[in-house]
Amino acid sequence: LVVGIGDDAAVVEPERNRLDVLSVDALVEGVHFDRRFTPPGAIGHRAIAVNLSDLAAMGATPRLALLSLALPPSLPLDDFDAIARGIVETASRHRLHVAGGNLTRSPGPLIVDVTVTGTVKRRQILTRSGARAGDEIYVSGSIGAALAGLQVLQSRLTASVNTEDTEDTEERNRTKGVSTRDAESCIARYLCPEPRVRLGTLLARNRAASACMDLSDGLAEGLRQIGEASGVGVTIDADAVPIDAVARAWFEAHGEDPLTTALAGGDDYELLLTVRPRLRGRLEQPHRHGGVPLTRIGVCTAGMSYLVRRRDQGHLTDKPLPSGFAHFR
């Protein structure tokens, strides 16, 4: 950083033989988080994490962040400090340098807008458009836990409005098939998603992935977007999708189909990638993807249809992929 915070702009020296990657993402109170159950530190963390996830999806190494905060005048100074701490801690853990920013008053919601830059070698960029028919589809980690965590938080809020007896709420969570401790694991996945920065850079380096994107908008939406950008269809194996076990129990206890719900749920900051079958071996050694589990969930097809294959009493049936996360809800 040649010139930092305090001047009209930040100035930085480009890295040699690398391309710059730039992304922007905003967290808006009432749209992307609810201040009643999102601690300020988690707001700061998430604002950085969602942007790091975009860099990871491009295979980029994080470099700089520029912040733009719109603050309601009623925001307690303690909360502002905690948001800033959440930003700085998550940024520095991923070697992302906060290079500048902008503070303004907001007459409405709290907004944390973050622009990040990263770098990547030209031949290592991961885009959405490189998948071909026959490529296998993988997803990192597990999905559904973030949505389940959000639903737990929302249900507790409703419960606490209806009754002031906390034990009742805990009782209710238990009877819904999920222990309080399990519920906390999902809540942590929602509040403190861990962006797959290391996996992204490893995938870029070993050049295993033909296409890659992150799952901020959910798996169904991600599959469609890779399909559209690459000009392929996808067929997903229903039994293979790695749905978080607690989330599965939570969805079932609430009468929802776990697969449909998990496919549509956003806020999982996992990576979705496609791999040429002959390069599959590059994913097999754990150190090659930083120890993050990668699960093969399906295959790219020549048609432009998006299908889920289910095994039903010994029969295979293909049904359309459920619709995904609705943008601009």
Add this chain to the structure above:
Amino acid sequence: LVVGIGDDAAVVEPERNRLDVLSVDALVEGVHFDRRFTPPGAIGHRAIAVNLSDLAAMGATPRLALLSLALPPSLPLDDFDAIARGIVETASRHRLHVAGGNLTRSPGPLIVDVTVTGTVKRRQILTRSGARAGDEIYVSGSIGAALAGLQVLQSRLTASVNTEDTEDTEERNRTKGVSTRDAESCIARYLCPEPRVRLGTLLARNRAASACMDLSDGLAEGLRQIGEASGVGVTIDADAVPIDAVARAWFEAHGEDPLTTALAGGDDYELLLTVRPRLRGRLEQPHRHGGVPLTRIGVCTAGMSYLVRRRDQGHLTDKPLPSGFAHFR
């Protein structure tokens, strides 16, 4: 641009032998603009212009813009289109490429957040910190018109609430010492500020300026910030400050001291710069600063005081610089 809109991030090749300059600035409805009298096209224009002004103040050539828009669901689609047109037209006129962005719903105000990047050669960067005692202080163009324009718009709004008779409003503007036509010139300065992009790059190339910044927060605030960053004081000649003639008449007609008001008023996107006396010649040929008038308004001093020198009945008196634009109003 290697990868553009539609992937997780934008990818761009750095320019050889140049540094990257990055800046972010947000326009928030109800804080930075009032939708009742700011046409949507002007909102888009201003969002880009304020950021271009930051690049100009660093001597940088514009390169990329990333947008982050938070839109209230009640926003008419026509207004959204006009905002987008304002953004794209102003960006392309200054060769700023819109490389990506993010749209979200806002449960409150309309917010247009823009991040820009530019490039500059290392030895040509203009910072705030290079001024030395004895350097002369210059300002581009004229100041005060944007604030006067804002006040005209605000007074018309009040008048139109009090009476539906437009002729009365026009009459009122005239009796306040400013013709409708003159008022329109100030309104244009407020709604459509022209960032000094060309002047900024010319000053970087001819290396005349020891320090430079833009006047988005007003001249008084700018003088303090250059003084603090450079470790110098300033003494301004009251008679030399280039206050826009219409703005002066408007302020006087409203019982305000033109100098105090113009010094405190924000939204003038002029450049403030300091120049070593021996390099003054570099400012004298108009083509060297793109034909934009530059006015010498004072001098940097060894003390850390900020003063305005007035000629009062033949006597010279130094008074403290009025306080500037209040941040976080």
